[in-house]
Amino acid sequence: MSATNLKSLLKDPSLLETRAYINGEWVETGATFDVKNPARGDVIATVQDVSRAQTEACIADAEAAMKPWAALTAKERANTLRRWFELMIENADDLAAILTAEMGKPLAEAKGEIMYGASFVEWFAEEAKRVYGETIPGHQPDKRIMVLKQPIGVVGSITPWNFPNAMITRKAAPALAAGCTFVARPATETPLSALAMAALAERAGIPAGVFNVIPATDAAGIGQEFCENFAVRKLTFTGSTNVGRILMRQAADQVMKCSMELGGNAPFIVFDDADLDAAVEGAMICKFRNNGQTCVCANRIYVQASVYDTFAEKLAAAVAKLNVGDGMEDGITTGPLITPAAVAKVEEHLADATSKGATLLSGGKAHALGGTFYEPTIVTDVTQEMQVATDETFGPLAPLFKFDDVDDVIAMANDTIYGLASYFYAKDLSRVYKVAEALEYGMVGVNTGVISTEVAPFGGVKQSGLGREGSHHGIEEYLEMKYICMSV
Numbered sequence: 001m002s003a004t005n006l007k008s009l010l011k012d013p014s015l016l017e018t019r020a021y022i023n024g025e026w027v028e029t030g031a032t033f034d035v036k037n038p039a040r041g042d043v044i045a046t047v048q049d050v051s052r053a054q055t056e057a058c059i060a061d062a063e064a065a066m067k068p069w070a071a072l073t074a075k076e077r078a079n080t081l082r083r084w085f086e087l088m089i090e091n092a093d094d095l096a097a098i099l100t101a102e103m104g105k106p107l108a109e110a111k112g113e114i115m116y117g118a119s120f121v122e123w124f125a126e127e128a129k130r131v132y133g134e135t136i137p138g139h140q141p142d143k144r145i146m147v148l149k150q151p152i153g154v155v156g157s158i159t160p161w162n163f164p165n166a167m168i169t170r171k172a173a174p175a176l177a178a179g180c181t182f183v184a185r186p187a188t189e190t191p192l193s194a195l196a197m198a199a200l201a202e203r204a205g206i207p208a209g210v211f212n213v214i215p216a217t218d219a220a221g222i223g224q225e226f227c228e229n230f231a232v233r234k235l236t237f238t239g240s241t242n243v244g245r246i247l248m249r250q251a252a253d254q255v256m257k258c259s260m261e262l263g264g265n266a267p268f269i270v271f272d273d274a275d276l277d278a279a280v281e282g283a284m285i286c287k288f289r290n291n292g293q294t295c296v297c298a299n300r301i302y303v304q305a306s307v308y309d310t311f312a313e314k315l316a317a318a319v320a321k322l323n324v325g326d327g328m329e330d331g332i333t334t335g336p337l338i339t340p341a342a343v344a345k346v347e348e349h350l351a352d353a354t355s356k357g358a359t360l361l362s363g364g365k366a367h368a369l370g371g372t373f374y375e376p377t378i379v380t381d382v383t384q385e386m387q388v389a390t391d392e393t394f395g396p397l398a399p400l401f402k403f404d405d406v407d408d409v410i411a412m413a414n415d416t417i418y419g420l421a422s423y424f425y426a427k428d429l430s431r432v433y434k435v436a437e438a439l440e441y442g443m444v445g446v447n448t449g450v451i452s453t454e455v456a457p458f459g460g461v462k463q464s465g466l467g468r469e470g471s472h473h474g475i476e477e478y479l480e481m482k483y484i485c486m487s488v
């Protein structure tokens with residue numbers, strides 16, 4: 001099955017939209033760009049390219065749509081979001097095929113992302129009805145105090161290519177539930193998933209101007225428009241820490257509220273009392289999910305000395321079972337990397353590690369399939385002096401570090417500017433408590449390699465971001481608090 005003629009693969013070919021979705025209209029903008037399938041390099045769609053000026057007009061439309069949308073009852077917004085969720089589930093196979101075609105992840109993973117992405121719409125359809133204010137006992141006899149929660153306003157959203165569905169719903173669902181309107185600018189590589197979601201939003205009855213999708217190659221220009229346009233009250237971004245810094249600097253001029261889901265450098269620690277088979281299973285999904293292209297992937301694997309060789313051997317055996325290929329084909333576990341630049345980053349990190357004394361255990365070169373396929377790779381004898389210890393690889397490279405003492409490994413794990421996800425395997429209860437409390441990360445997986453869910457607060461500390469997505473906390477990012485002091 002090839003992505004080349006994507007439309008023929010779909011039960012509902014109308015979901016393969018290539019026009020921008022602005023103010024409830026499908027728009028041809030006068031400029032286009034091609035979307036390519038990373039597995040084969042062929043063009044799968046030619047998409048309308050939205051300019052900064054057209055983005056400004058879209059923001060004005062979103063501003064005009066804001067009041068009537070926010071004026072609906074919470075239940076009315078909830079019911080509309082619920083319909084959007086149900087349409088995503090009904091069309092999950094097509095959404096998955098579109099996602100695999102433009103991003104490359106295997107169909108099974110793409111389907112998993114669609115269900116994960118839809119879960120945020122389901123969750124915040126429910127949370128819409130639980131945006132509670134409060135009354136506070138007055139500070140003077142004649143004073144009555146109330147606190148209201150109100151939608152923050154028009155939201156500008158910029159998202160990456162690695163989860164082209166879920167990264168948008170994780171933002172749009174709470175924003176719309178809160179009563180905000182939303183302008184989504186998807187990554188250049190992966191606009192089709194966002195446009196398919198817009199088609200379903202239209203069918204769900206989300207009013208014109210409430211949810212907009214602007215494919216655009218001018219990433220910097222759109223980001224500047226979001227940051228400089230007074231009508232935009234909130235910027236929500238998922239992507240690298242470097243770009244997050246740029247956007248925060250730009251947003252500072254308006255003192256704009258930002259949510260930032262940025263880069264990671266996750267430690268994955270295996271203690272000597274760990275269930276090693278469980279730890280290997282956890283390391284495999286934590287490291288190689290989405291071919292290592294997630295911000296919460298294990299970037300460093302620390303193994304206690306007494307179990308190091310056994311763990312390395314078991315991990316190598318598991319890696320050997322991975323099946324690299326075109327994600328559209330059955331039985332494929334590992335797709336291509338998104339671009340040649342992503343391959344170059346893996347090769348750079350590998351070369352740096354081996355030049356400084358690391359030993360290649362598995363893989364270590366471009367896959368025989370060519371293109372951006374790469375062999376899942378393990379290196380041992382890795383140390384803190386190597387690039388993989390400080391920089392996010394964002395690919396299928398598993399570096400194994402050896403450690404002796406728990407305090408040493410906590411110090412090494414925390415020795416980074418990042419603080420998104422962390423993981424460890426151990427059984428001793430006091431050790432579990434001590435390590436979980438000592439790790440400087442927004443999220444800690446204990447005896448599990450997968451922690452992402454709509455019910456829990458996803459986000460990082462230090463330079464991995466600001467704010468949380470998902471959970472009952474996630475909607476607060478799109479609400480303002482108003483204190484009313486009434487003299488009676």
Ligand SMILES: NC(=O)C1=CN([C@@H]2O[C@H](COP(=O)(O)OP(=O)(O)OC[C@H]3O[C@@H](n4cnc5c(N)ncnc54)[C@H](OP(=O)(O)O)[C@@H]3O)[C@@H](O)[C@H]2O)C=CC1
Nearest residue numbers: 159160161187188219220223239240243261262263264295
């Ligand atoms: N914490 C989290 O949840 C996540 C973090 N990430 C991090 O992002 C990186 C990989 O994703 P990647 O997409 O390469 O990250 P980038 O930060 O390069 O890109 C993310 C998005 O930002 C856009 N962008 C790039 N430059 C600018 C700019 N100057 N102004 C406005 N927008 C801009 C990109 O557009 P374009 O597509 O045109 O380049 C893309 O849509 C990794 O570091 C990863 O850890 C990724 C996903 C999730």
Ligand SMILES: O=C(O)[C@H](O)CS(=O)(=O)O
Nearest residue numbers: 162163293294295296452
């Ligand atoms: O963009 C990402 O890397 C995601 O946040 C990872 S997850 O939420 O799918 O785990």
